[in-house]
Amino acid sequence: MLSKSCVYALRAIVYVGHNSSENHKIGIKEIGEELDLPVHFLSKILQSLVKHNILQSTKGPHGGFYINEVSGKIKLLRIIEVVDGLSFFHKCGLGMHECSDTHPCPLHDDFIVFREGLYKIFATKTINDLVKKVEDGNAFIQNLNTKN
Amino acid sequence: MLSKSCVYALRAIVYVGHNSSENHKIGIKEIGEELDLPVHFLSKILQSLVKHNILQSTKGPHGGFYINEVSGKIKLLRIIEVVDGLSFFHKCGLGMHECSDTHPCPLHDDFIVFREGLYKIFATKTINDLVKKVEDGNAFIQNLNTKN
DNA sequence: ATATAAAAAGACCTAAATATCTTTTAATAT
DNA sequence: ATATTAAAAGATATTTAGGTCTTTTTATAT
Numbered sequence: 397m398l399s400k401s402c403v404y405a406l407r408a409i410v411y412v413g414h415n416s417s418e419n420h421k422i423g424i425k426e427i428g429e430e431l432d433l434p435v436h437f438l439s440k441i442l443q444s445l446v447k448h449n450i451l452q453s454t455k456g457p458h459g460g461f462y463i464n465e466v467s468g469k470i471k472l473l474r475i476i477e478v479v480d481g482l483s484f485f486h487k488c489g490l491g492m493h494e495c496s497d498t499h500p501c502p503l504h505d506d507f508i509v510f511r512e513g514l515y516k517i518f519a520t521k522t523i524n525d526l527v528k529k530v531e532d533g534n535a536f537i538q539n540l541n542t543k544n
Numbered sequence: 545m546l547s548k549s550c551v552y553a554l555r556a557i558v559y560v561g562h563n564s565s566e567n568h569k570i571g572i573k574e575i576g577e578e579l580d581l582p583v584h585f586l587s588k589i590l591q592s593l594v595k596h597n598i599l600q601s602t603k604g605p606h607g608g609f610y611i612n613e614v615s616g617k618i619k620l621l622r623i624i625e626v627v628d629g630l631s632f633f634h635k636c637g638l639g640m641h642e643c644s645d646t647h648p649c650p651l652h653d654d655f656i657v658f659r660e661g662l663y664k665i666f667a668t669k670t671i672n673d674l675v676k677k678v679e680d681g682n683a684f685i686q687n688l689n690t691k692n
Numbered sequence: 693a694t695a696t697a698a699a700a701a702g703a704c705c706t707a708a709a710t711a712t713c714t715t716t717t718a719a720t721a722t
Numbered sequence: 723a724t725a726t727t728a729a730a731a732g733a734t735a736t737t738t739a740g741g742t743c744t745t746t747t748t749a750t751a752t
Contacts, residue, residue: 397545397632397637398637399739399740400639400739400740401739401740403637403638403639404639406638407638407639410650421698423697423698423699424698424699425698434740434741434742435742436741436742436743437740437741437742439699439700440700440701440741442699443699443700443701446699446700453698453699453700454698454699454748454749454750455697455698455699455700455747455748455749455750456696456697456698456699456747456748456749456750456751457696457697457698457749457750457751458697458698458749458750458751459697459698459699459748459749459750460698460699461699484545489545489546489551490551490554490555491548491551491552491555492683492684492686493686494683494686495683499683500682500683501682501683501684502558502673502674502677502678502682502683502684503665503669503674504682504683506665506669509661510658510661510662513657513658513661514658517651517654517658521651521654525650526650526651529650530650534648534649534650534652535640535642535643535647535648535649535650535652536640536649536650538640538641538642547709547710548709548710549709549710569728571727571728571729572728572729573728582710582711582712583711583712584711584712584713585710585711585712587729587730588711588730588731590729591729591730591731594729594730601728601729601730602718602719602720602728602729603717603718603719603720603727603728603729603730604718604719604720604721604726604727604728604729605719605720605721605726605727605728606719606720606721606727606728607718607719607720607727607728607729608728608729609729
Protein backbone atom coordinates (compact mmCIF):
# COMPACT_ATOMS: atom_id res chain seq x y z
CA MET A 397 0.00 0.00 0.00
CA LEU A 398 2.73 2.39 1.02
CA SER A 399 5.85 2.01 -1.10
CA LYS A 400 9.12 1.06 0.51
CA SER A 401 10.34 4.60 -0.09
CA CYS A 402 7.42 5.90 1.88
CA VAL A 403 7.84 3.51 4.74
CA TYR A 404 11.56 4.26 4.85
CA ALA A 405 10.70 7.95 4.96
CA LEU A 406 8.33 7.52 7.87
CA ARG A 407 10.70 5.39 9.89
CA ALA A 408 13.64 7.69 9.23
CA ILE A 409 11.74 10.78 10.17
CA VAL A 410 10.58 9.20 13.40
CA TYR A 411 14.13 8.16 14.16
CA VAL A 412 15.33 11.69 13.58
CA GLY A 413 12.47 13.15 15.58
CA HIS A 414 13.28 10.83 18.41
CA ASN A 415 17.04 11.31 18.48
CA SER A 416 17.90 14.74 17.16
CA SER A 417 17.81 18.28 18.47
CA GLU A 418 18.97 21.66 17.09
CA ASN A 419 22.48 20.98 18.34
CA HIS A 420 22.62 17.25 17.82
CA LYS A 421 22.00 16.33 14.22
CA ILE A 422 21.85 12.79 12.94
CA GLY A 423 23.97 11.56 10.04
CA ILE A 424 22.46 9.50 7.25
CA LYS A 425 24.88 6.69 8.05
CA GLU A 426 23.57 6.38 11.59
CA ILE A 427 19.98 6.38 10.43
CA GLY A 428 20.64 3.73 7.82
CA GLU A 429 22.53 1.54 10.23
CA GLU A 430 20.08 1.80 13.08
CA LEU A 431 17.03 1.20 10.91
CA ASP A 432 18.78 -1.30 8.66
CA LEU A 433 17.93 0.62 5.53
CA PRO A 434 20.01 1.14 2.36
CA VAL A 435 21.88 4.36 3.10
CA HIS A 436 22.20 5.87 -0.35
CA PHE A 437 18.65 5.11 -1.27
CA LEU A 438 17.41 6.55 1.97
CA SER A 439 19.55 9.58 1.32
CA LYS A 440 17.57 10.34 -1.85
CA ILE A 441 14.33 10.04 0.00
CA LEU A 442 15.40 12.33 2.81
CA GLN A 443 16.73 14.83 0.29
CA SER A 444 13.27 15.13 -1.10
CA LEU A 445 11.75 15.53 2.35
CA VAL A 446 14.20 18.31 3.05
CA LYS A 447 13.29 20.01 -0.22
CA HIS A 448 9.67 19.88 0.84
CA ASN A 449 10.48 21.29 4.27
CA ILE A 450 9.32 18.19 6.07
CA LEU A 451 12.77 17.56 7.47
CA GLN A 452 15.75 19.81 8.13
CA SER A 453 19.40 19.24 7.34
CA THR A 454 22.75 20.96 7.29
CA LYS A 455 25.91 19.99 5.50
CA GLY A 456 29.44 20.00 6.80
CA PRO A 457 31.02 18.93 10.09
CA HIS A 458 28.46 18.17 12.77
CA GLY A 459 25.85 18.42 10.06
CA GLY A 460 23.07 15.94 9.57
CA PHE A 461 19.33 15.71 9.77
CA TYR A 462 17.12 17.17 12.43
CA ILE A 463 13.57 18.25 12.86
CA ASN A 464 12.18 21.59 13.92
CA GLU A 465 9.08 22.61 15.86
CA VAL A 466 6.95 23.04 12.78
CA SER A 467 7.98 19.76 11.14
CA GLY A 468 7.00 17.71 14.14
CA LYS A 469 3.44 18.80 13.62
CA ILE A 470 3.30 17.71 10.00
CA LYS A 471 0.70 15.07 9.25
CA LEU A 472 1.77 11.65 8.01
CA LEU A 473 -0.44 12.20 5.00
CA ARG A 474 1.83 15.00 3.87
CA ILE A 475 4.79 12.62 3.79
CA ILE A 476 2.78 10.09 1.83
CA GLU A 477 1.72 12.81 -0.56
CA VAL A 478 5.31 13.85 -1.23
CA VAL A 479 6.73 10.35 -1.54
CA ASP A 480 3.96 8.28 -3.14
CA GLY A 481 1.24 10.70 -4.08
CA LEU A 482 -2.31 10.40 -2.85
CA SER A 483 -3.81 8.39 -5.69
CA PHE A 484 -4.22 5.38 -3.44
CA PHE A 485 -6.87 7.25 -1.50
CA HIS A 486 -8.89 8.13 -4.56
CA LYS A 487 -8.54 5.35 -7.05
CA CYS A 488 -10.86 2.38 -7.45
CA GLY A 489 -9.80 -0.84 -5.76
CA LEU A 490 -10.65 -2.74 -8.93
CA GLY A 491 -8.88 -0.26 -11.18
CA MET A 492 -11.98 1.10 -12.86
CA HIS A 493 -11.64 4.62 -14.22
CA GLU A 494 -15.18 5.64 -13.51
CA CYS A 495 -15.81 4.27 -10.06
CA SER A 496 -17.62 6.53 -7.62
CA ASP A 497 -20.40 6.58 -5.09
CA THR A 498 -22.94 7.05 -7.86
CA HIS A 499 -21.34 4.61 -10.29
CA PRO A 500 -19.68 2.09 -7.98
CA CYS A 501 -17.68 -1.00 -8.86
CA PRO A 502 -18.77 -4.23 -7.17
CA LEU A 503 -16.33 -3.68 -4.31
CA HIS A 504 -16.69 0.06 -3.96
CA ASP A 505 -18.87 0.19 -0.86
CA ASP A 506 -16.63 -2.24 0.97
CA PHE A 507 -13.40 -0.64 -0.07
CA ILE A 508 -14.37 2.89 0.68
CA VAL A 509 -14.80 2.23 4.37
CA PHE A 510 -11.19 1.19 4.72
CA ARG A 511 -9.73 3.68 2.34
CA GLU A 512 -11.35 6.48 4.25
CA GLY A 513 -10.48 4.99 7.60
CA LEU A 514 -6.84 4.86 6.64
CA TYR A 515 -7.03 8.33 5.19
CA LYS A 516 -8.33 9.67 8.45
CA ILE A 517 -5.51 8.03 10.37
CA PHE A 518 -2.86 9.52 8.12
CA ALA A 519 -4.57 12.88 7.91
CA THR A 520 -4.71 13.12 11.68
CA LYS A 521 -1.51 11.66 13.06
CA THR A 522 1.63 13.74 13.10
CA ILE A 523 5.29 12.87 13.18
CA ASN A 524 5.32 13.88 16.83
CA ASP A 525 2.51 11.43 17.55
CA LEU A 526 4.66 8.59 16.26
CA VAL A 527 7.72 9.85 18.13
CA LYS A 528 5.68 9.90 21.30
CA LYS A 529 4.50 6.36 20.66
CA VAL A 530 8.10 5.26 20.33
CA GLU A 531 8.99 7.04 23.54
CA ASP A 532 6.14 5.18 25.19
CA GLY A 533 7.73 1.90 24.14
CA ASN A 534 6.46 1.00 20.69
CA ALA A 535 8.69 -1.09 18.48
CA PHE A 536 10.73 0.88 16.07
CA ILE A 537 14.32 -0.21 15.66
CA GLN A 538 14.68 -3.33 13.60
CA ASN A 539 15.53 -6.46 15.51
CA LEU A 540 19.22 -6.87 14.83
CA ASN A 541 19.30 -10.57 14.03
CA THR A 542 16.73 -10.41 11.26
CA LYS A 543 17.19 -9.16 7.74
CA ASN A 544 14.82 -8.06 4.98
CA MET B 545 -2.59 -2.90 -2.38
CA LEU B 546 -3.72 -5.48 -4.90
CA SER B 547 -1.36 -5.73 -7.87
CA LYS B 548 -2.58 -5.00 -11.37
CA SER B 549 -2.40 -8.70 -12.11
CA CYS B 550 -4.72 -9.40 -9.23
CA VAL B 551 -7.21 -6.74 -10.16
CA TYR B 552 -7.16 -7.94 -13.77
CA ALA B 553 -7.81 -11.45 -12.51
CA LEU B 554 -10.80 -10.36 -10.45
CA ARG B 555 -12.34 -8.30 -13.21
CA ALA B 556 -11.81 -11.01 -15.82
CA ILE B 557 -13.27 -13.72 -13.66
CA VAL B 558 -16.34 -11.63 -12.96
CA TYR B 559 -16.70 -10.95 -16.65
CA VAL B 560 -16.51 -14.63 -17.41
CA GLY B 561 -18.87 -15.47 -14.58
CA HIS B 562 -21.32 -12.95 -15.88
CA ASN B 563 -21.18 -13.88 -19.55
CA SER B 564 -20.26 -17.53 -19.90
CA SER B 565 -22.03 -20.85 -19.55
CA GLU B 566 -20.99 -24.48 -20.18
CA ASN B 567 -21.92 -24.10 -23.84
CA HIS B 568 -20.90 -20.50 -24.35
CA LYS B 569 -17.28 -19.96 -23.55
CA ILE B 570 -15.56 -16.60 -23.68
CA GLY B 571 -12.39 -16.01 -25.67
CA ILE B 572 -9.46 -14.15 -24.17
CA LYS B 573 -9.72 -11.59 -26.95
CA GLU B 574 -13.26 -10.67 -26.01
CA ILE B 575 -12.36 -10.37 -22.34
CA GLY B 576 -9.39 -8.17 -23.08
CA GLU B 577 -11.34 -5.93 -25.39
CA GLU B 578 -14.36 -5.55 -23.18
CA LEU B 579 -12.37 -4.85 -20.06
CA ASP B 580 -9.69 -2.87 -21.87
CA LEU B 581 -6.89 -5.05 -20.54
CA PRO B 582 -3.69 -6.20 -22.27
CA VAL B 583 -4.72 -9.50 -23.84
CA HIS B 584 -1.48 -11.48 -23.67
CA PHE B 585 -0.72 -10.41 -20.17
CA LEU B 586 -4.22 -11.25 -19.06
CA SER B 587 -3.84 -14.59 -20.79
CA LYS B 588 -0.94 -15.49 -18.48
CA ILE B 589 -2.93 -14.56 -15.44
CA LEU B 590 -5.94 -16.60 -16.48
CA GLN B 591 -3.68 -19.53 -17.30
CA SER B 592 -2.59 -19.57 -13.73
CA LEU B 593 -6.16 -19.35 -12.46
CA VAL B 594 -7.05 -22.32 -14.65
CA LYS B 595 -4.11 -24.26 -13.27
CA HIS B 596 -5.38 -23.56 -9.78
CA ASN B 597 -8.89 -24.62 -10.72
CA ILE B 598 -10.35 -21.22 -10.07
CA LEU B 599 -11.40 -20.84 -13.68
CA GLN B 600 -12.12 -23.35 -16.43
CA SER B 601 -11.02 -23.35 -20.04
CA THR B 602 -10.98 -25.46 -23.16
CA LYS B 603 -8.87 -25.11 -26.26
CA GLY B 604 -9.93 -25.40 -29.86
CA PRO B 605 -12.93 -24.14 -31.81
CA HIS B 606 -15.66 -22.75 -29.57
CA GLY B 607 -13.17 -23.01 -26.76
CA GLY B 608 -12.53 -20.29 -24.25
CA PHE B 609 -12.97 -19.56 -20.58
CA TYR B 610 -15.94 -20.39 -18.44
CA ILE B 611 -16.77 -20.95 -14.85
CA ASN B 612 -18.36 -23.95 -13.20
CA GLU B 613 -20.63 -24.35 -10.16
CA VAL B 614 -17.77 -24.87 -7.76
CA SER B 615 -15.65 -21.99 -9.00
CA GLY B 616 -18.43 -19.49 -8.52
CA LYS B 617 -18.29 -20.15 -4.81
CA ILE B 618 -14.57 -19.51 -4.50
CA LYS B 619 -13.66 -16.67 -2.18
CA LEU B 620 -11.92 -13.59 -3.51
CA LEU B 621 -9.16 -14.22 -0.99
CA ARG B 622 -8.26 -17.40 -2.83
CA ILE B 623 -7.67 -15.44 -6.02
CA ILE B 624 -5.55 -12.93 -4.17
CA GLU B 625 -3.61 -15.78 -2.61
CA VAL B 626 -2.85 -17.32 -5.98
CA VAL B 627 -1.97 -14.10 -7.78
CA ASP B 628 -0.31 -11.92 -5.13
CA GLY B 629 0.12 -14.09 -2.09
CA LEU B 630 -1.28 -13.19 1.31
CA SER B 631 1.70 -11.38 2.80
CA PHE B 632 -0.15 -8.08 2.65
CA PHE B 633 -2.50 -9.32 5.34
CA HIS B 634 0.27 -10.29 7.71
CA LYS B 635 3.11 -7.89 7.24
CA CYS B 636 3.73 -4.72 9.18
CA GLY B 637 2.56 -1.48 7.62
CA LEU B 638 5.88 0.13 8.51
CA GLY B 639 7.94 -2.79 7.25
CA MET B 640 9.18 -3.92 10.64
CA HIS B 641 10.10 -7.59 10.84
CA GLU B 642 9.02 -8.05 14.40
CA CYS B 643 5.74 -6.20 14.58
CA SER B 644 2.92 -7.90 16.43
CA ASP B 645 0.21 -7.27 18.97
CA THR B 646 2.70 -7.74 21.77
CA HIS B 647 5.53 -5.84 20.10
CA PRO B 648 3.71 -3.30 17.95
CA CYS B 649 5.11 -0.62 15.68
CA PRO B 650 3.77 2.90 16.21
CA LEU B 651 1.04 2.37 13.62
CA HIS B 652 0.19 -1.22 14.39
CA ASP B 653 -3.05 -0.69 16.28
CA ASP B 654 -4.39 1.61 13.61
CA PHE B 655 -3.32 -0.52 10.71
CA ILE B 656 -4.60 -3.76 12.04
CA VAL B 657 -8.20 -2.61 12.03
CA PHE B 658 -7.98 -1.83 8.37
CA ARG B 659 -6.02 -4.93 7.40
CA GLU B 660 -8.38 -7.25 9.19
CA GLY B 661 -11.46 -5.53 7.89
CA LEU B 662 -10.24 -5.95 4.34
CA TYR B 663 -9.28 -9.52 5.05
CA LYS B 664 -12.77 -10.29 6.24
CA ILE B 665 -14.29 -8.85 3.08
CA PHE B 666 -12.06 -10.90 0.83
CA ALA B 667 -12.41 -14.01 2.93
CA THR B 668 -16.19 -13.77 2.79
CA LYS B 669 -17.14 -12.58 -0.67
CA THR B 670 -17.25 -15.02 -3.54
CA ILE B 671 -16.96 -14.60 -7.27
CA ASN B 672 -20.70 -15.15 -7.50
CA ASP B 673 -21.28 -12.31 -5.06
CA LEU B 674 -19.51 -9.94 -7.41
CA VAL B 675 -21.30 -11.33 -10.45
CA LYS B 676 -24.58 -10.75 -8.70
CA LYS B 677 -23.57 -7.19 -7.89
CA VAL B 678 -22.86 -6.59 -11.54
CA GLU B 679 -26.19 -8.08 -12.50
CA ASP B 680 -27.79 -5.69 -10.02
CA GLY B 681 -26.22 -2.79 -11.87
CA ASN B 682 -22.78 -2.16 -10.42
CA ALA B 683 -20.17 -0.65 -12.69
CA PHE B 684 -17.89 -3.13 -14.28
CA ILE B 685 -17.09 -2.55 -17.92
CA GLN B 686 -14.60 0.21 -18.45
CA ASN B 687 -16.05 3.41 -19.79
CA LEU B 688 -15.08 3.24 -23.44
CA ASN B 689 -13.88 6.80 -23.92
CA THR B 690 -11.29 6.70 -21.16
CA LYS B 691 -7.92 4.99 -21.22
CA ASN B 692 -5.42 3.95 -18.56
C1' DA C 693 42.46 30.26 3.65
C1' DT C 694 42.37 25.33 4.18
C1' DA C 695 41.03 20.83 5.48
C1' DT C 696 37.33 18.19 6.66
C1' DA C 697 32.93 16.39 7.22
C1' DA C 698 28.52 15.70 5.77
C1' DA C 699 24.50 16.27 2.66
C1' DA C 700 23.17 17.05 -2.32
C1' DA C 701 23.34 15.73 -6.83
C1' DG C 702 24.17 12.87 -10.69
C1' DA C 703 25.05 8.69 -13.06
C1' DC C 704 24.34 4.20 -13.12
C1' DC C 705 22.81 -0.59 -11.88
C1' DT C 706 19.41 -4.49 -10.59
C1' DA C 707 15.17 -6.77 -9.83
C1' DA C 708 10.37 -7.13 -10.21
C1' DA C 709 6.11 -6.05 -12.39
C1' DT C 710 3.94 -5.37 -16.52
C1' DA C 711 3.38 -6.11 -21.42
C1' DT C 712 4.14 -8.08 -26.17
C1' DC C 713 5.19 -11.38 -29.65
C1' DT C 714 5.89 -16.14 -31.37
C1' DT C 715 5.45 -21.02 -31.23
C1' DT C 716 3.26 -25.14 -29.48
C1' DT C 717 -0.52 -27.98 -27.91
C1' DA C 718 -5.07 -29.66 -27.88
C1' DA C 719 -9.98 -29.58 -28.93
C1' DT C 720 -13.50 -29.57 -32.55
C1' DA C 721 -15.74 -29.67 -37.02
C1' DT C 722 -15.30 -31.04 -41.56
C1' DA D 723 -6.94 -37.59 -41.23
C1' DT D 724 -6.91 -32.62 -41.78
C1' DA D 725 -7.77 -27.87 -41.12
C1' DT D 726 -8.99 -24.67 -37.95
C1' DT D 727 -9.47 -22.45 -33.76
C1' DA D 728 -8.30 -21.10 -29.33
C1' DA D 729 -5.66 -21.62 -25.07
C1' DA D 730 -0.94 -22.83 -23.21
C1' DA D 731 3.67 -22.06 -23.18
C1' DG D 732 7.93 -19.79 -24.10
C1' DA D 733 10.86 -16.06 -25.19
C1' DT D 734 11.66 -11.37 -25.04
C1' DA D 735 10.83 -6.40 -24.24
C1' DT D 736 9.55 -2.36 -21.40
C1' DT D 737 8.67 0.19 -17.29
C1' DT D 738 8.96 1.16 -12.59
C1' DA D 739 10.68 0.54 -8.02
C1' DG D 740 14.50 -0.14 -5.53
C1' DG D 741 19.39 0.28 -4.78
C1' DT D 742 24.59 1.59 -5.37
C1' DC D 743 28.52 4.33 -6.43
C1' DT D 744 30.94 8.70 -7.52
C1' DT D 745 31.37 13.56 -7.69
C1' DT D 746 29.99 18.10 -6.15
C1' DT D 747 28.55 21.46 -2.93
C1' DT D 748 28.44 23.68 1.49
C1' DA D 749 29.01 24.38 6.36
C1' DT D 750 32.29 24.24 10.12
C1' DA D 751 36.55 24.12 12.81
C1' DT D 752 41.24 24.87 12.63
